[in-house]
Amino acid sequence: MTAWLGRRVEGLPVAAIVVLFAALALYPLLTALPFWRHIVIMSMLYGAMGVAWNILGGLAGQVSFGHGLYFGIGAYTAAYCYKAFGLAPLLSVPIAIAISTLAAVLIGLPTFRLRGHYFVLASVFIMEGIYVVVSNWDQLGAAIGLEYPVYRAQGFLDALWHGQFPGKLPYYYGALGLFVLALVAFRVIQRSPFGMFLVAIREEQDAALSLGVDVARYKLYALIVSAAITTLCGTFYAQYVLYVEPMSTVSLVVSLEICFIAILGGIGTLWGPALGAFVIVPLTELLRAYLSGRIALDMSALSGGGLMAWLEYYARGGGGNLDILAYGLVIILIARFQPAGVLGFIRRID
Amino acid sequence: MTGPLLEIAGLSKRFGGVYANRDVSFAVARGEIVGLIGPNGAGKTTLFNLVTGFIRPDSGLVRFAGAEVTGMRADRLCHLGVARTFQILKPFPRLTAEENVMIGALARGGGMRRARESARRCLALVGLDHKREVQARGLSTGQRKRLEMARALATSPQLLLLDEITGGVDQPSIPGLIALVGRLRDEGVTLLVIEHNMRVIMGLADRVVFLHLGAKLAEGRPQEIAAHPDVVALYLGRRDGGH
Amino acid sequence: MIYGQVLLDGLIVGLMFALVAMGLSLIYGVMNIVNFAHGEFMMLAMYFCFFAWSLFGIDPLVSTPLAAVVMFFVGVAVYRLLIRHVLGASMVAQIFATFGLLLFIQAAANFFWKADVRSIPTSWAAGNFQIAGLFFSGPEVIAGLGALLTAGALYWFIHRTETGLALQAVAEDPQAARLMGIDSDRMFAIAWGVSCAVVAIGGGLLSTYYAISPLAGSRWALPAFVAVAIGGFGSISGAFFGGIIIGVVQTAGGFFTSPSYKLLFVYGLYLLIVFWRPYGLLGRR
Numbered sequence: 001m002t003a004w005l006g007r008r009v010e011g012l013p014v015a016a017i018v019v020l021f022a023a024l025a026l027y028p029l030l031t032a033l034p035f036w037r038h039i040v041i042m043s044m045l046y047g048a049m050g051v052a053w054n055i056l057g058g059l060a061g062q063v064s065f066g067h068g069l070y071f072g073i074g075a076y077t078a079a080y081c082y083k084a085f086g087l088a089p090l091l092s093v094p095i096a097i098a099i100s101t102l103a104a105v106l107i108g109l110p111t112f113r114l115r116g117h118y119f120v121l122a123s124v125f126i127m128e129g130i131y132v133v134v135s136n137w138d139q140l141g142a143a144i145g146l147e148y149p150v151y152r153a154q155g156f157l158d159a160l161w162h163g164q165f166p167g168k169l170p171y172y173y174g175a176l177g178l179f180v181l182a183l184v185a186f187r188v189i190q191r192s193p194f195g196m197f198l199v200a201i202r203e204e205q206d207a208a209l210s211l212g213v214d215v216a217r218y219k220l221y222a223l224i225v226s227a228a229i230t231t232l233c234g235t236f237y238a239q240y241v242l243y244v245e246p247m248s249t250v251s252l253v254v255s256l257e258i259c260f261i262a263i264l265g266g267i268g269t270l271w272g273p274a275l276g277a278f279v280i281v282p283l284t285e286l287l288r289a290y291l292s293g294r295i296a297l298d299m300s301a302l303s304g305g306g307l308m309a310w311l312e313y314y315a316r317g318g319g320g321n322l323d324i325l326a327y328g329l330v331i332i333l334i335a336r337f338q339p340a341g342v343l344g345f346i347r348r349i350d
Numbered sequence: 351m352t353g354p355l356l357e358i359a360g361l362s363k364r365f366g367g368v369y370a371n372r373d374v375s376f377a378v379a380r381g382e383i384v385g386l387i388g389p390n391g392a393g394k395t396t397l398f399n400l401v402t403g404f405i406r407p408d409s410g411l412v413r414f415a416g417a418e419v420t421g422m423r424a425d426r427l428c429h430l431g432v433a434r435t436f437q438i439l440k441p442f443p444r445l446t447a448e449e450n451v452m453i454g455a456l457a458r459g460g461g462m463r464r465a466r467e468s469a470r471r472c473l474a475l476v477g478l479d480h481k482r483e484v485q486a487r488g489l490s491t492g493q494r495k496r497l498e499m500a501r502a503l504a505t506s507p508q509l510l511l512l513d514e515i516t517g518g519v520d521q522p523s524i525p526g527l528i529a530l531v532g533r534l535r536d537e538g539v540t541l542l543v544i545e546h547n548m549r550v551i552m553g554l555a556d557r558v559v560f561l562h563l564g565a566k567l568a569e570g571r572p573q574e575i576a577a578h579p580d581v582v583a584l585y586l587g588r589r590d591g592g593h
Numbered sequence: 594m595i596y597g598q599v600l601l602d603g604l605i606v607g608l609m610f611a612l613v614a615m616g617l618s619l620i621y622g623v624m625n626i627v628n629f630a631h632g633e634f635m636m637l638a639m640y641f642c643f644f645a646w647s648l649f650g651i652d653p654l655v656s657t658p659l660a661a662v663v664m665f666f667v668g669v670a671v672y673r674l675l676i677r678h679v680l681g682a683s684m685v686a687q688i689f690a691t692f693g694l695l696l697f698i699q700a701a702a703n704f705f706w707k708a709d710v711r712s713i714p715t716s717w718a719a720g721n722f723q724i725a726g727l728f729f730s731g732p733e734v735i736a737g738l739g740a741l742l743t744a745g746a747l748y749w750f751i752h753r754t755e756t757g758l759a760l761q762a763v764a765e766d767p768q769a770a771r772l773m774g775i776d777s778d779r780m781f782a783i784a785w786g787v788s789c790a791v792v793a794i795g796g797g798l799l800s801t802y803y804a805i806s807p808l809a810g811s812r813w814a815l816p817a818f819v820a821v822a823i824g825g826f827g828s829i830s831g832a833f834f835g836g837i838i839i840g841v842v843q844t845a846g847g848f849f850t851s852p853s854y855k856l857l858f859v860y861g862l863y864l865l866i867v868f869w870r871p872y873g874l875l876g877r878r
Contacts, residue, residue, distance in 0.1 A: 063685055110864075114871050116684055117627045121822055122867060128815065129860035136853055193456045193465070200453045203442035210402065210436075212428035212457030212505055256692075263685060324700035331693030336678050339686035 009187070010270045021180070028172045037168050041240070043281040044175040045233055048182035050261035050273030052229035055186055057259065058268035059195055060222045061202025065255045066107070066123035069130050070227040072250030073100045074234020076134070078163070079146040079244040089163035089239050093232065100231040104223045112219045115205075127252050135246045145245025148238075163239040171240050178236060179274075182229050186270055189225070198222055202268075230258075264334055266343030275342055287323035353416055355380045355509055355540050356432075361400055361410030370396040372564040374410070378509070383531070383541045385555035385572070387548070389584065393564040394544045395437050398511050402434050403427050414509065428457065433507035435498040437514045437544070441486035447473060447497055448482035454504030465504075472500040475537070476530055492519045496530065503534065510534065512543045516550055528554055552576065597727055599848050600841060605733050607840020608740035612795040613817035614824065614832035615747055616788035622764040622827035623784040624680060626687050630671075630694035632814025634789045636702060638664050638796030639805045643711050652717050654735070657797025661790040668789030669782045676785065677778065695811075702807035711805040719801075732802035739798045744833055747791055751829055760784055764827065816843060816856070819863045825873025835874070838862070 005015040024044075028037055049071065057063050077096035081087035111122045135143045153159030153166070165171060189195040197218045200208040209215050238244050248254065257280075265276020338344045354377035361374045371393045378384045386394050399405040401412055403424040412420045419427055433454075442450050451469035456462070473479045476496040481489060486497060495515050502510055512531070516524050524547070531554055535541060545551045551558060551572065558575040560568040568578045575581055613635060620628050638660040645656035671694070679690045720731040751757040762770040763780045771777055795813070803809065816839050824835025842862050847855025866874065 063688070110868055114867070117621075117625075117688075117826070118822070118867075118871065120684075120688060121627070121818060122863075125819060125822070125860045125863050129857055132854065132857050132860075136851075191462075193462060196449065196453060196456060199445065200442050203444060204440045206404070206424075207436070207440035207442065207501075208453065209424045210404075210428060210434050211454045211501060212425045213453065214425050263689065267685060322700075322704065324696050325704060328693045328696030328698075328700055331689050332675065332697060333693075335682070335686045335689035335693060336675060339679075339682050339689075 012271060024176060025173075028169055034168060037172060039282050039285055041168070041172055041175045042285070043278045044179040045236065045240075046257065046261055046281050047274045047277030048175070048178040049230050049233050049258045050265065050277050051179075051182040051186050051270075052226045052233070053258050054262045054267065054269075054273050055189060055198075055229075056219075056222045056226040057262060058272070059186075059190065059202065060198040060219055061268075062112070062219060062222070063120050063259070064123040064223075065120060065252060065259060066127040067226070067230050067258050068127055068250050068252065068254035069103060069107075070100045070230040071234040071237070071254055071258075072130075072134065072244075072246070073103065074231035074236075075238040075244045075249045076140055076146070076234075078235045078238040079148060080140060082148065082163070083146060088161045089235060090160070093235055096231050096235055097228050100227045101224050104227040105220065108220045108223045109216075112216055112223075123255075124252065127250075127255055131246055131251050134250050141245065143246060145243065147244075148242035150242065164242070171236075174236055175240075178229075178233055181232075183270065183274065185225065185229060189222075190270060194218065194221065260331065264331070264341050266341035269343055272341055272343045279342060284323065284327070287326065354378055355415060356401075356542065357411070357413040358397075358401065359411040359413075361397065361412065362408050363396060363400055363405060364408055369393075369564045371400060371407075374561070374564075374566050376559050376566060376569055378540060378542055380508075380540055381535070381538075382556045383535055383543060383554055385551040385558040386542060386544045386561065387546070387551055387558060387575075388561035388567075391563075392561040394561055395513055396564075397561070398434060398513055398544065402432060402511065425457070428505055428507075431506070431508035432511070433502035433505045433509070434511040435495070435502055435513050435515065437517065439491070439494045439498060441489070441494050441497055441501075443487035444485055446483050446485055447478055447489065447493075447500075450486050450497055451501045451504045454501045458504075458506055468504055469500075472504045475503065475533060476500040477526070492523050492527075495519065495527070499530065499534070503537075503539070507539060509540045509542065512541060514544055514546060516545065516547050524550065548576075599845050601727055601729070603841030603844035604837065605737040605840070606844055607837035608737045608744070609795055609799065609813065609836075610817050610820050610840050611744055611833045611836025612740045613792050613813055614820040614836040615744060615829050616791040617817060617821045618824070618826060618829055618832035619747075619751075619760075619791075620784055620788045621821070622829070623760055624676075624763075624781050626676065626680070627691065627818075627826075628788070629688065629691040630698060631788070631792060632810030632812075632817070633695055633698040633702075634664055634668065634810070635792045635796035635799070635813060636805075636807060636810030637667070637698065638793035639800045639803075639809055640702065640706060641793075642797045642800040643713060643805050646713050646716075647711075653713055653797055653800045654717050657739075657794055657800075660797045661793045664793035665786040665790040668785040668787075671789075672782045672785035677781070680781075699807050699811070706807065708807060712803075713800055713805075716801045730802065736798035736801065740795060743791060743794050747787070748829060748833075750787070756783060816840075816859050819859050821873075823863055823866050823873055825870075825875040828873070828875040831873055831875030 005013065005018070007014050009017060027040065049067070053064070053067050074096045077099060078089040078092045081092040081095065082089055107126060111119055111126070114122055134140055140146060148164070151162045151164045153162055153164060159165045159170070189198070197208065197213050200213060201215050201218060205215055234249065237249070261276040261280050262273040264280060265274065266272025334341065356378040358377070359375045361371055362369065363371045374397060386397070388394055396405065400407045403422050406421045410420070411418065414427070414430060414432060419430065442453065448466065448469050451472050452465045455465035455468035470479065470482065473482050476499055478493060478496050478500060481493060486494065489497060499512065499515070515527055515531070519527065528550055531541065531543065543551070543555065555572055557570065558572050559566060560575055560578070560581050562584055567580050568575055570578070613631065617628060617631050620626055641660040641663060642653040642656045645651040645659070646653055675690055675694065679687050716732065722729050722731070751760060759770070759775045760780055760783065762773065762775055763777050767777055799809070799813070817836065820835035820839040821832045823838065824831030824833070839859055839862070842858050843855045846858030
């Protein structure tokens with residue numbers, strides 16, 4: 001038993017992992033501050049998405065700036081099915097996953113032929129294009145989006161069916177569940193032949209091909225798994241925030257946030273994105289709250305594509321923007337001095 | 351089975367106005383070691399790329415074990431039993447030597463444990479067993495060449511295409527490499543070998559194919575090729591004082 | 594008649610895109626880096642011209658060349674301080690370096706100059722006129738001509754001057770260029786400087802009629818990236834024609850459907866071309 005506890009999962013002893021996750025599980029039962037609870041929920045949610053992104057971006061080395069699409073598919077499917085058909089959000093999950101898998105195949109098949117910068121840019125253009133489509137799609141609420149009717153559930157099962165809980169606790173454990181799911185999925189893949197093929201593809205694609213690795217197929221598998229987990233996170237997000245609109249879902253902004261978390265934390269590693277999320281999300285939320293002030297968002301006044309809209313959003317933040325300034329500076333410094341991310345400071349990564 | 355293991359017929363490829371390979375035809379019988387020689391730019395590596403599916407030929411035929419495989423993608427061809435190494439080495443830099451070779455073994459199926467055992471065997475065969483925990487980017491050129499061979503070997507090929515294994519390797523290491531190729535043949539692998547070093551080829555190959563400007567100029571036993579007037583003129587000519 | 598107007602407007606917009614795209618393509622061709630912050634240098638030039646006008650009354654057409662010179666040195670500085678150090682790093686690190694730069698410059702502009710939109714209402718380039726029923730806006734025509742001139746000058750620089758040929762050599766084969774005595778570090782710095790100077794001219798010309806704000810650069814840069822991807826990264830002429838095509842497609846698409854869809858046509862065109870030619874029409878790996 002003690003030998004097992006001493007074993008390390010990517011540098012971290014099992015004992016430490018148990019302690020950390022126990023703390024995470026017990027945290028909401030010990031304190032009741034809603035702001036911090038919200039921050040931890042968002043950290044776990046983004047952590048899950050960062051880990052999922054890492055399957056494609058870190059293991060397989062295919063850097064995509066388009067994961068906001070899958071997040072949005074989860075969110076919009078849940079919201080739309082609920083509003084239009086009264087379908088329980090949990091039941092919308094299989095539909096959302098089916099859609100996201102289809103999208104992954106449609107996007108992956110042509111773009112995985114591209115390499116390097118070309119692939120990254122293709123993902124940017126597709127993301128921006130989708131933003132334009134969704135922002136103009138009346139059935140999905142166009143730029144305004146879809147708002148959930150608030151539902152006061154009677155009892156736990158009723159709340160589960162409608163996906164709306166009165167307190168934050170169920171959401172907390174939902175996010176924790178997603179976080180653990182993502183980490184487990186990543187770890188299982190990382191240690192499997194599939195994971196080794198992905199790394200081989202990342203390191204030297206032609207060599208992998210010559211050794212019998214079906215490069216196109218495995219890239220696609222990685223994308224499908226990565227997209228599916230991200231979609232689940234999108235469904236969760238919709239039920240948590242009860243308001244789904246393009247800029248916070250199918251936008252380049254969200255894609256970049258997911259990426260940054262994985263890369264700043266430590267690309268290609270198990271714990272990197274988790275670490276990145278728990279550093280970046282609290283920092284961003286705090287900076288946003290204290291430096292930029294509260295911003296009343298005028299949706300209809302926003303024009304242009306996703307990234308532009310986001311930047312406008314921040315532009316209207318009055319004398320603020322120090323948070324983006326800091327963000328940009330940190331990114332530059334990391335790129336310049338420690339591309340291995342925060343984890344690179346903590347331990348030597350190859 | 352009877353019949354040659356590899357058959358190439360009329361293989362051609364143009365890049366712009368230049369023929370990289372022009373109407374190349376020859377065969378490799380099971381258990382043979384065939385050498386592919388020729389001056390720089392003769393189209394040897396391009397021929398490898400055409401055979402292994404990295405480049406599509408403009409015309410011509412490739413047959414492996416009797417089945418037509420022209421233009422087949424490299425990974426599918428590998429599953430049929432054709433493996434190759436690269437002239438410009440392509441190790442997986444951040445993977446260890448063992449992990450590098452495991453990739454080759456894993457693509458054949460079976461789990462991680464079987465792949466690890468297979469990798470250790472292949473590494474031992476090429477004499478890299480003591481380096482198996484070292485990252486590929488930490489290996490010397492000669493070691494990387496042997497790693498590529500081990501990796502290709504792990505795919506259990508029937509035919510192995512070796513591209514310039516002695517290039518950039520110091521003189522004392524060459525006999526070891528020659529012996530290694532001999533061991534590969536003993537393992538039952540048929541070999542098609544691109545080589546620059548004439549001495550290596552003469553000692554190693556059963557037959558030699560001589561390429562020049564993309565076309566096959568001569569084919570035969572090593573001694574025949576060495577005495578072939580065109581080969582002498584083009585390849586060895588200057589030293590003989592002629593031309 | 595309406596087609597003629599749409600084509601004309603598209604051409605002028607396309608020329609501005611071409612200018613932005615050419616600078617992008619130059620940097621990528623020489624050192625394999627996609628400069629995500631490219632549009633921000635255009636924005637800085639716009640502000641330069643604005644303040645030259647509001648503080649000293651200098652006409653933007655006069656301050657545009659000045660802006661180009663200033664931005665040349667800014668480009669060299671950015672190269673020396675940041676880019677040079679990520680040349681050997683992974684693609685992800687390089688992407689991050691220029692993306693962080695984008696955020697930083699834009700947030701700084703927001704911080705110092707606020708988000709309010711400025712404009713330069715009076716300029717030597719003003720007025721409008723009609724020829725054969727086609728409506729021409731003075732500032733836009735001048736901007737288009739200026740862009741054309743600059744594109745021509747850039748082309749001449751790359752293909753007819755010694756420095757330009759050296760740049761091509763470094764782009765083609767860095768090791769061979771070094772063997773020939775070409776200092777690649779100096780060439781990289783020059784590439785950055787020229788790229789920023791070219792895009793600064795675009796910014797200066799735009800400042801005569803386009804709204805100046807911290808976001809202006811991004812608005813022009815995004816379609817320009819598509820233009821470069823279509824034309825082929827590394828090809829200056831490809832970027833030029835890519836820009837023209839994108840300008841026309843965007844204007845026509847937006848006109849015949851709705852302005853909010855105009856970018857969709859751009860991305861759609863990109864997808865079509867990339868399925869057929871993954872590396873662009875004139876591109877190389």
